[in-house]
Amino acid sequence: DAGVIQSPRHEVTEMGQEVTLRCKPISGHNSLFWYRQTMMRGLELLIYFNNNVPIDDSGMPEDRFSAKMPNASFSTLKIQPSEPRDSAVYFCASSPQAGPGSGNTIYFGEGSWLTVV
Amino acid sequence: AQSVTQPDIHITVSEGASLELRCNYSYGATPYLFWYVQSPGQGLQLLLKYFSGDTLVQGIKGFEAEFKRSQSSFNLRKPSVHWSDAAEYFCAVVGGGGNKLTFGTGTQLKVEL
Numbered sequence: 118d119a120g121v122i123q124s125p126r127h128e129v130t131e132m133g134q135e136v137t138l139r140c141k142p143i144s145g146h147n148s149l150f151w152y153r154q155t156m157m158r159g160l161e162l163l164i165y166f167n168n169n170v171p172i173d174d175s176g177m178p179e180d181r182f183s184a185k186m187p188n189a190s191f192s193t194l195k196i197q198p199s200e201p202r203d204s205a206v207y208f209c210a211s212s213p214q215a216g217p218g219s220g221n222t223i224y225f226g227e228g229s230w231l232t233v234v
Numbered sequence: 235a236q237s238v239t240q241p242d243i244h245i246t247v248s249e250g251a252s253l254e255l256r257c258n259y260s261y262g263a264t265p266y267l268f269w270y271v272q273s274p275g276q277g278l279q280l281l282l283k284y285f286s287g288d289t290l291v292q293g294i295k296g297f298e299a300e301f302k303r304s305q306s307s308f309n310l311r312k313p314s315v316h317w318s319d320a321a322e323y324f325c326a327v328v329g330g331g332g333n334k335l336t337f338g339t340g341t342q343l344k345v346e347l
Binding site for chain 1: 266275276277279283285328329332333334335336337340
């Protein structure tokens with residue numbers, strides 16, 4: 118079975134440019150999560166969706182970040198405009214039904230490695 | 235608020251030696267606990283999880299972890315480490331019914347041949 122698929126795997130962009138990260142969750146999973154990993158802050162939950170609806174976006178760092186889930190098989194995380202401090206690995210993850218708090222495992226993609234210069 | 239502490243940033247062990255990675259959590263009620271492993275340039279892979287029942291949990295790759303409520307701990311163990319176990323290990327916690335999985339800062343494991 119295909120796991121969580123993220124694209125691009127690596128991106129280098131200039132400060133001020135728009136960045137769009139994409140995610141295809143595992144088929145049949147109802148919950149989708151976006152995490153960011155940095156050396157300074159570790160793994161942080163940015164936002165999660167349940168049944169395509171954003172449930173908690175309190176981790177989104179600022180208005181430059183936005184996330185959408187137009188259907189059950191696709192989500193995007195957009196940064197506009199990008200800044201050097203946004204350089205990080207962005208992970209998308211998905212989980213069956215209601216997520217880890219209901220006894221389900223979160224499955225992670227391989228990450229999108231973003232460098233903003 | 236829930237939190238996880240992994241007190242060891244780096245650990246080095248010899249191949250064949252036993253391993254214990256420490257994890258302490260803070261959560262008011264019974265937590266759901268996870269251990270994930272991350273190899274360089276890769277995503278996170280679940281090793282094992284604890285929700286209820288037997289406090290000794292078996293996972294993949296020969297790992298196990300024991301939930302100790304009295305110590306608020308969920309330490310990861312392996313009786314004999316292989317060179318391929320070198321990676322970063324993350325402990326994580328979520329409250330029942332919640333979905334915000336909170337990760338520790340990770341422990342980087344180095345295996346000496």
